[in-house]
Every structure is written in C-alpha cells, then in structure tokens.
Amino acid sequence: MEDELLxxxxxxxxxxxxxxSAMARQAINHRGAEFGNAYADIVRVLKDLFGTKNNxxxxxxxxxxxxxxxxxxxxKGRKIAHLINGKFGERMYTIGQRYASxxxxxxxxxxxxxxxxxxxxxxxxxxxxxxxxxxETSAGILNPGEEVGKICRKYDALxxxxxxxxxxxxxVQADKWGVDVAxxxxxxxxxxxxxxAAVSVxxxxxxxxxxxxxxxxxxxxxxxxxxxxxxxxPYTPAVPLFLALREACLIIEExxxxxxxxxxxxxxxxxxxxxxxxGLDMFPKIDAFHQYSNTVTAVCIPPNSxxxxxxxxxxxxxxxxxxxxxxxxxxxxxxxHMGAVSAPELLATLAATExxxxxxxxxxxxxxxxxxxEVLG
Amino acid sequence: MEDELLxxxxxxxxxxxxxxSAMARQAINHRGAEFGNAYADIVRVLKDLFGTKNNxxxxxxxxxxxxxxxxxxxxKGRKIAHLINGKFGERMYTIGQRYASxxxxxxxxxxxxxxxxxxxxxxxxxxxxxxxxxxETSAGILNPGEEVGKICRKYDALxxxxxxxxxxxxxVQADKWGVDVAxxxxxxxxxxxxxxAAVSVxxxxxxxxxxxxxxxxxxxxxxxxxxxxxxxxPYTPAVPLFLALREACLIIEExxxxxxxxxxxxxxxxxxxxxxxxGLDMFPKIDAFHQYSNTVTAVCIPPNSxxxxxxxxxxxxxxxxxxxxxxxxxxxxxxxHMGAVSAPELLATLAATExxxxxxxxxxxxxxxxxxxEVLG
Numbered sequence: 001m002e003d004e005l006l007x008x009x010x011x012x013x014x015x016x017x018x019x020x021s022a023m024a025r026q027a028i029n030h031r032g033a034e035f036g037n038a039y040a041d042i043v044r045v046l047k048d049l050f051g052t053k054n055n056x057x058x059x060x061x062x063x064x065x066x067x068x069x070x071x072x073x074x075x076k077g078r079k080i081a082h083l084i085n086g087k088f089g090e091r092m093y094t095i096g097q098r099y100a101s102x103x104x105x106x107x108x109x110x111x112x113x114x115x116x117x118x119x120x121x122x123x124x125x126x127x128x129x130x131x132x133x134x135x136e137t138s139a140g141i142l143n144p145g146e147e148v149g150k151i152c153r154k155y156d157a158l159x160x161x162x163x164x165x166x167x168x169x170x171x172v173q174a175d176k177w178g179v180d181v182a183x184x185x186x187x188x189x190x191x192x193x194x195x196x197a198a199v200s201v202x203x204x205x206x207x208x209x210x211x212x213x214x215x216x217x218x219x220x221x222x223x224x225x226x227x228x229x230x231x232x233x234p235y236t237p238a239v240p241l242f243l244a245l246r247e248a249c250l251i252i253e254e255x256x257x258x259x260x261x262x263x264x265x266x267x268x269x270x271x272x273x274x275x276x277x278x279g280l281d282m283f284p285k286i287d288a289f290h291q292y293s294n295t296v297t298a299v300c301i302p303p304n305s306x307x308x309x310x311x312x313x314x315x316x317x318x319x320x321x322x323x324x325x326x327x328x329x330x331x332x333x334x335x336x337h338m339g340a341v342s343a344p345e346l347l348a349t350l351a352a353t354e355x356x357x358x359x360x361x362x363x364x365x366x367x368x369x370x371x372x373x374e375v376l377g
Numbered sequence: 378m379e380d381e382l383l384x385x386x387x388x389x390x391x392x393x394x395x396x397x398s399a400m401a402r403q404a405i406n407h408r409g410a411e412f413g414n415a416y417a418d419i420v421r422v423l424k425d426l427f428g429t430k431n432n433x434x435x436x437x438x439x440x441x442x443x444x445x446x447x448x449x450x451x452x453k454g455r456k457i458a459h460l461i462n463g464k465f466g467e468r469m470y471t472i473g474q475r476y477a478s479x480x481x482x483x484x485x486x487x488x489x490x491x492x493x494x495x496x497x498x499x500x501x502x503x504x505x506x507x508x509x510x511x512x513e514t515s516a517g518i519l520n521p522g523e524e525v526g527k528i529c530r531k532y533d534a535l536x537x538x539x540x541x542x543x544x545x546x547x548x549v550q551a552d553k554w555g556v557d558v559a560x561x562x563x564x565x566x567x568x569x570x571x572x573x574a575a576v577s578v579x580x581x582x583x584x585x586x587x588x589x590x591x592x593x594x595x596x597x598x599x600x601x602x603x604x605x606x607x608x609x610x611p612y613t614p615a616v617p618l619f620l621a622l623r624e625a626c627l628i629i630e631e632x633x634x635x636x637x638x639x640x641x642x643x644x645x646x647x648x649x650x651x652x653x654x655x656g657l658d659m660f661p662k663i664d665a666f667h668q669y670s671n672t673v674t675a676v677c678i679p680p681n682s683x684x685x686x687x688x689x690x691x692x693x694x695x696x697x698x699x700x701x702x703x704x705x706x707x708x709x710x711x712x713x714h715m716g717a718v719s720a721p722e723l724l725a726t727l728a729a730t731e732x733x734x735x736x737x738x739x740x741x742x743x744x745x746x747x748x749x750x751e752v753l754g
Binding site: 004005007009011012013014015020021023024025026027028029030032060061062063064065068072094095098185187193194195196212214215216217235236237238239240241244320 | 381382384386388389390391392397398400401402403404405406407437438439440441442445449471472475562564570571572573589591592593594612613614615616617618621697
C-alpha cells in the first residue's frame with residue numbers, strides 16, 4: 001500500500017474530501033432529474049472555464065477518449081496538421097493517423113516553441129484541421145492558443161485544442177481565441193477523479209462534423225442527449241464520477257474562476273522562484289508566444305543524478321513528483337501544481353525536493369523553499 | 378431529489394456499502410502497486426465469472442465501449458452476422474455497420490428465439506464474425522451461448538458475445554462454449570458502479586486482430602499494459618471505479634460464484650412464480666435453446682394500463698422498475714434482479730408491483746407475493 005502519498009503530479013491530483021464523499025452516493029437512475037441536474041451543474045461551470053457559450057459534452061472515458069472524440073468527429077477523412085512539442089502532441093498525431101486522409105506532423109523539440117511558420121505552410125498546403133496541446137505537461141510549456149486560433153481562422157481551418165491540463169487552472173478563452181473543439185480531463189485542474197472528459201464544440205465545427213465516428217465517441221449523440229430535459233448521456237454514464245465532478249465544479253464556483261487562475265499562477269511563480277534559487281534550469285525554452293506552464297513545472301535534473309534516486313529521495317517524505325517521460329527520463333523532474341493544491345502541499349514538496357537536490361551534491365544558490373515562501377506568503 | 382429510490386432495473390443496480398466506500402479513497406498513482414493489485418484482483422475474479430483462462434481487459438467506459446472494442450478490434454473490414462432479438466442486438470448491428478465490410482442483420486422479433494438457421498446460411502455466405510447478446514435485457518430472454526458457439530466453430534467464425542447482463546449473475550463458460558470475445562459491464566450483475574467494461578479475448582481472436590481500431594479502444598494496448606508488473610492501463614483509468622469494482626469482485630469471491638448464480642436463479646424463479654400467480658404473461662417466447670432471463674424478468678403489462686401510470690404506482694413506494702423500450706413502451710414492464718439484490722428488495726418490489734397490477738383492475742389469480750415467498754423462503 002502506498003498509503004496517502006501526496007501526489008504532486010500533472011494529474012491525477014489530490015481530491016478534496018467533498019469530492020470523494022460525493023461518490024459514496026447510492027446508485028441513482030441516470031435518466032432521472034438528479035443525474036440531469038448534476039450534469040447541468042457541470043456544464044454551467046465548465047462553460048466558463050472553457051470560455052465558451054457552447055455546452056461542453058461529458059464522455060465517460062479518460063482525457064484520451066476526449067482527444068479521440070475531437071479528432072474523429074471533425075478530422076476523419078481530412079488533412080490534419082498536428083502541432084507537436086511534447087508527448088501529448090505526439091499522441092494527437094498518433095490518433096490523427098487513424099482518421100486523417102493525411103496526418104501532417106509539425107514538429108518542434110519537446111519543450112521548445114511550436115513552429116508557427118511551418119503551420120502556415122501546412123495550411124497553405126490544404127490542411128483543414130489543426131490540433132494543438134495547450135498545456136504540454138510532458139515538457140512544462142504553455143502553447144499559444146490565441147495565436148494559433150488566429151492562424152486557423154485566417155485559413156478557415158478547424159482548431160482542436162487539447163486543454164486537458166490547462167482548463168480549470170489557467171486562462172482559456174475558447175470562443176475568443178477561435179478554438180472550435182476544446183477538451184478537458186477530470187483529473188487535472190478540475191480536481192475530480194480520473195475517468196471523464198468534456199468536449200466543447202463550436203457551431204462552425206458542428207457544420208463540418210463527419211459521419212460515422214466511433215460509436216462510443218459520436219459527439220452528435222452526446223449533443224442530442226444533453227439537449228433532453230433532464231439532461232442525459234447516450235450510453236450509461238459513470239454516475240459516481242459525474243457526481244464527483246459536479247462537486248468539484250461547485251467548489252470551483254465557490255472559489256471563483258478568476259481567483260482560481262490567480263492561485264495557479266501564484267503557485268507556478270513560487271515554484272519558478274524556487275528553481276531560480278536552486279540554480280537549476282527550467283526545461284522549456286520560451287519566447288514571446290510560449291510561456292512556462294502554470295500547472296506543472298519542468299526542471300532540468302541536477303547534474304550527476306538520476307530519476308530513480310532523485311525522486312526516491314522525495315518519495316521518502318511521502319511525496320510523489322513526476323519524472324521525465326520517454327527520452328526525458330533522467331533529464332528532468334516535474335512538479336504538478338494544479339487543482340486543489342495550495343501552499344502547504346507546495347511548501348512541503350519544495351522542501352523535500354530541495355533536500356533531494358542538496359543530496360545530489362548540487363550547491364544551491366539560495367533556499368528555494370524561502371524563495372517560494374516569499375511568493376506565497 | 379429522487380432520494381434513495383430502490384433501483385430494480387436491469388442495471389444500474391443498488392451498490393453494497395463496501396463498494397461505495399471503496400471509492401472515497403484519496404487519489405492514488407495509477408502506475409503503482411496499489412492500483413496494479415486492484416486490477417489483478419478484478420481480473421482473478423472476472424476470469425472465473427467469464428469461464429475463461431484469458432485475462433479480461435478493463436476499459437474505462439460503459440458496456441457500449443466494450444461492445445465497440447470487441448466489434449472494432451475483430452470485425453473491422455470483415456463480414457459480420459449480427460444475431461438480433463432485442464435492443465442490444467440492434468445496437469451491436471449499429472456498431473457493426475461502422476466497421477464491417479458487410480454487416481448482416483439476422484433478425485427475429487424482440488423476445489423471440491434467434492434464427493439459428495439463418496445464421497448458418499449467413500456463415501455459409503462467408504460471414505467471418507458473429508455477434509450475439511447473451512442476455513437480452515430489453516426483452517428478458519437468455520440466448521443460447523453454447524449453441525451459437527458450436528455453430529461459429531463449425532464455420533471457423535469468431536464469436537463475439539455481449540455478456541453485459543449475464544456475466545456475474547448467470548452461468549457463462551466462454552472457453553467451453555467457444556466464445557472468442559466476451560464483454561461485461563460493471564453496473565449489472567457485478568453490482569459495481571457504471572463506467573467500466575471488461576473484455577476477454579481468446580488466442581484465436583488475437584491472431585485475427587485487425588490494425589487500427591479506435592485508439593481509445595485498441596485492445597492490444599490494453600493487453601500490453603496489463604502484462605506489466607504492476608498491471609497498468611494504456612490511458613489514465615477511472616481509478617475510483619476500479620477500486621469499487623475490485624471491492625465488488627471480492628464480495629463475489631466471498632459469496633462464491635456457484636452460490637451467486639443459484640441466488641440469481643432463485644430470484645428469477647420467485648419473480649416468475651409471482652407472474653404466474655398474477656395471471657400475467659411472460660413477454661419472451663422461449664424454446665429448447667432459449668430461456669427466460671435469470672437477471673431480468675419481462676412481463677406483459679396488464680390490459681387497460683399504461684407504462685406511466687403503472688410504474689408511477691410502483692414508484693410511489695420508492696421503487697423503480699423498468700418499462701419497455703422503443704416499441705415495447707406501454708407493452709411490458711421489467712423487473713431487474715441482478716447483482717446484490719436479495720429477498721427483502723425483491724419481496725418489496727413484488728408487493729408494490731402487485732398493488733399496481735390490482736389497481737389497473739386486473740384480477741390476479743393468486744397472491745404473487747406469496748408465490749414468490751414460497752420460492753425464496
């Protein structure tokens with residue numbers, strides 16, 4: 001048993017007690033008013049988090065099911081340009097290859113800016129759909145939704161944005177930016193359990209919806225059932241997860257969206273201050289359009305250390321941070337700071353991480369914990 | 378609020394307190410030992426319930442996602458014969474149409490025996506895959522898995538069986554019957570919450586797996602990840618639902634599979650005795666190969682009544698039974714008796730139903746409640 005390990009990952013994240021308790025409810029009829037009201041509460045809050053007037057549709061499946069729903073319902077048989085600068089951008093491309101008439105990867109190194117010039121060339125070459133991961137957790141970089149949205153509109157392409165780890169924790173304005181299809185996962189910034197994905201769809205995208213996407217991911221069926229009163233899903237939904245997500249959404253509403261985003265920004269700033277004090281390098285290379293992620297911070301691991309020992313030291317304090325994925329294993333570590341996470345968890349995590357850094361023999365410039373405290377206090 | 382309505386439906390079913398409590402666990406790492414052990418517990422118990430030596434793979438999605446996984450991974454681009462005698466048979470056909478080179482419906486009226494002669498003709502005509510719903514809840518009929526399995530083997534066709542509402546409540550012997558792919562849903566006989574599907578796959582089916590099924594439903598990816606130690610899923614799983622299903626499986630193990638099936642048979646017999654005493658007709662037409670379902674009983678509604686009033690009367694007792702779906706609305710009512718349901722819930726349900734029957738003006742032959750009590754006592 002890994003009893004009560006504090007998860008400081010880019011999801012899943014710790015769950016507020018209210019959210020966990022909501023799942024203990026006895027089974028209810030998923031075609032009745034109680035379920036419909038829960039779904040309606042979720043939609044009301046998510047709309048604001050997505051920055052859209054369109055009602056997000058909720059799928060019982062992981063964030064990946066939401067990504068596949070987006071790509072299959074709007075990209076099937078079309079030429080798709082996939083912006084890639086990390087693992088989840090690559091996953092979008094892998095999904096695109098199953099549906100597109102041609103899937104075109106527009107590749108940058110992980111954690112470096114997207115190649116927007118290459119995107120424009122792809123669009124001039126006839127790409128009708130563009131996918132982008134807004135917050136690329138594998139590399140800790142925040143990609144430019146607004147800028148890519150503008151480019152897509154200019155070429156009249158549909159813009160699919162994976163907001164799995166930004167929506168609910170950072171500023172997203174789907175309608176204003178020109179995002180046609182946006183996706184969020186429940187277990188990230190929303191601080192609900194894993195197992196649900198929500199997808200918003202613009203009117204423009206509905207007009208271009210394809211026929212015969214996968215049956216389980218057919219968004220038109222979700223739309224039809226969500227229009228019923230009470231609201232329904234086309235297939236039996238994961239009821240406890242809806243009840244948990246509803247509670248998580250009510251908590252978000254109570255906190256206030258603006259305050260919630262500011263809290264995430266503040267936590268991110270605190271972690272970045274710690275990284276500076278430690279004398280370590282941030283992993284992503286940013287520019288005018290690309291920023292450091294505000295929900296997960298990716299840091300170059302101290303010299304002469306390895307992932308297993310480094311994160312093992314942190315884990316001795318019952319805290320789990322993330323390592324690098326694929327070719328970034330042993331190269332970076334990542335601290336998630338999304339969802340309900342706040343000052344106490346963050347201070348403890350930075351203290352344990354600083355201990356691990358010192359243990360590698362790396363001489364820190366200053367106390368990262370105190371630098372973070374300056375920001376958080 | 379429909380507070381604490383007793384759900385006597387063909388799923389979702391009431392959840393034991395242990396199962397509900399299991400979900401309140403704080404978020405855990407889904408790539409760690411605790412999650413892997415939960416998955417392993419689920420697989421150990423499900424194998425026996427499926428009657429197979431192959432480890433069932435668990436998808437975070439509804440039963441429908443499991444059906445689509447089966448059809449897409451093994452039927453894509455092939456000629457599929459779909460046995461149909463109810464709503465879920467029709468759904469399989471709808472899914473088949475998205476993947477098959479040719480989807481051939483082998484249709485009987487809802488609740489009447491499958492047309493096995495027409496199936497043989499279809500197989501002689503080159504169908505390579507057959508789908509059948511084992512327990513057709515829309516009509517309360519149990520279709521012949523063993524017989525259809527024999528026919529499929531004779532023609533070397535793959536046999537996909539939807540066991541969503543039979544596995545865990547009635548006898549299923551996937552390997553012995555020659556079922557290549559079997560599917561169960563969590564919220565039916567297993568008495569876990571909705572949101573998970575499990576799929577078992579024979580060696581013969583793996584050899585014939587197609588390329589590029591939907592990414593989220595790619596069973597080969599599930600197989601690869603389940604082979605890891607600790608066991609994993611390819612995408613972030615719905616962790617609380619896994620923990621709940623594990624607890625439900627432990628409860629099944631404690632009860633014993635044989636005893637559990639006998640309990641379901643006894644409950645079904647009790648309901649059928651009540652139907653006889655009421656002087657009402659069972660809806661399904663059975664024969665030597667087809668039986669009345671042991672997990673849901675479909676009964677012709679008393680003359681001169683309608684679904685809304687009839688089930689409304691039952692609902693006044695805080696009990697929800699099911700009506701007929703699609704063209705069977707106002708024609709039948711259905712009582713689910715699957716999962717953890719036992720004597721007290723069943724007696725209360727039959728009492729409320731008998732009251733509703735009498736209220737329609739129908740003269741019952743005898744007390745259905747007492748007839749059921751004779752069986753249950």
